Amino acid sequence: MFFRQLYDAASSTYTYLLADERTREAVLLDSVFEQFARDSALVRELGLRLVATLETHVHADHVTAAWLFREALGSDIVVSARSGVEGATRLVSEGDVVRFGGEGLTVLATPGHTDGCLTYVTLDRQTAFTGDALLIRGAGRTDFQQGSASTLFQSITEKILALPDTCLLYPGHDYAGRTVTTVAEERAWNPRIGGGANERDFAGYMDNLALPHPKKIDVAVPANLRCGKPESGAVPETATWAPIVTTYAGIPEVDAHWVHDHASAVTVLDVREKDELTGPDKRIAGAQHVPLGELRARLAEIPSERPVVAVCRSGRRSAQATVILRESGRKDSANLAGGMLRWNALGLPVA
Numbered sequence: 001m002f003f004r005q006l007y008d009a010a011s012s013t014y015t016y017l018l019a020d021e022r023t024r025e026a027v028l029l030d031s032v033f034e035q036f037a038r039d040s041a042l043v044r045e046l047g048l049r050l051v052a053t054l055e056t057h058v059h060a061d062h063v064t065a066a067w068l069f070r071e072a073l074g075s076d077i078v079v080s081a082r083s084g085v086e087g088a089t090r091l092v093s094e095g096d097v098v099r100f101g102g103e104g105l106t107v108l109a110t111p112g113h114t115d116g117c118l119t120y121v122t123l124d125r126q127t128a129f130t131g132d133a134l135l136i137r138g139a140g141r142t143d144f145q146q147g148s149a150s151t152l153f154q155s156i157t158e159k160i161l162a163l164p165d166t167c168l169l170y171p172g173h174d175y176a177g178r179t180v181t182t183v184a185e186e187r188a189w190n191p192r193i194g195g196g197a198n199e200r201d202f203a204g205y206m207d208n209l210a211l212p213h214p215k216k217i218d219v220a221v222p223a224n225l226r227c228g229k230p231e232s233g234a235v236p237e238t239a240t241w242a243p244i245v246t247t248y249a250g251i252p253e254v255d256a257h258w259v260h261d262h263a264s265a266v267t268v269l270d271v272r273e274k275d276e277l278t279g280p281d282k283r284i285a286g287a288q289h290v291p292l293g294e295l296r297a298r299l300a301e302i303p304s305e306r307p308v309v310a311v312c313r314s315g316r317r318s319a320q321a322t323v324i325l326r327e328s329g330r331k332d333s334a335n336l337a338g339g340m341l342r343w344n345a346l347g348l349p350v351a
């Protein structure tokens with residue numbers, strides 16, 4: 001099974017992308033609203049078809065991107081039947097299986113952090129996604145959102161730590177850079193519930209954490225109860241001047257056909273060396289020429305009235321040109337995807 005662990009630094013949230021390598025069907029666990037562009041770019045670049053976004057629970061510290069993904073890619077939204085979430089595609093309970101291609105995730109109900117907390121387990125029971133029920137050397141707090149240390153104790157000991165010793169456990173968060181653990185490891189070393197702790201030991205620890213109120217809870221919980229749909233009901237607007245596609249590398253790009261059709265509305269900025277302009281890759285008529293190495297010093301020469309599309313041979317140097325332009329404040333700039341190689345492959349006109 002294809003597997004990627006993604007991280008949102010602002011909320012210390014892990015998002016997981018899983019896929020059947022043969023059918024390319026994929027699911028995304030615990031997506032983050034602000035990471036929609038990054039994660040949808042990865043899905044696109046890897047040639048995956050996102051069939052569903054899954055939530056381990058209603059998060060209090062970040063907003064899910066589930067609704068954004070359904071709007072953009074038609075993916076199902078899977079949440080717990082006990083979550084209270086409205087507008088999901090599918091409500092799941094203990095024992096249900098979420099399938100993607102020949103792969104699947106079995107649902108375990110692991111309440112205690114919230115009523116609707118789920119753990120998703122792969123069909124071979126060798127990997128589990130525990131959300132905020134069990135964290136690496138920790139456990140999700142139980143002092144808000146229907147939290148109960150007693151319920152969480154049962155969930156962890158009877159469900160999660162009952163998985164095979166070697167089962168890998170991937171949490172919903174980590175605040176110290178740890179990425180994965182195992183059942184055996186947590187049973188031995190978890191300071192809250194490992195080492196033979198009983199319910200009283202666990203509850204004593206959990207009830208005395210005195211954690212600060214989560215900063216985003218008043219925004220995140222209501223939004224997550226709507227699957228992350230913004231209050232306005234509209235997809236947040238990104239660039240208006242062109243159909244920009246941001247790559248997983250974070251580079252905003254425009255398609256060669258669009259640039260050809262809108263050549264008069266943009267400045268095409270060729271950042272190759274002078275000798276390349278007369279070389280076999282040709283050049284786009286009317287393009288302004290500033291070699292990449294001179295761009296920082298010559299930014300003032302680029303007209304401010306029109307958006308800028310940077311081009312080079314393969315789209316690599318012009319990607320860096322786009323970074324430089326954006327850093328200088330030119331948010332209306334983008335890279336010509338694939339550069340002159342793609343432009344020529346498409347048979348678009350050259351000077």
Ligand SMILES: [Fe+2]
Nearest residue numbers: 058059060132
């Ligand atoms: Fe949580």
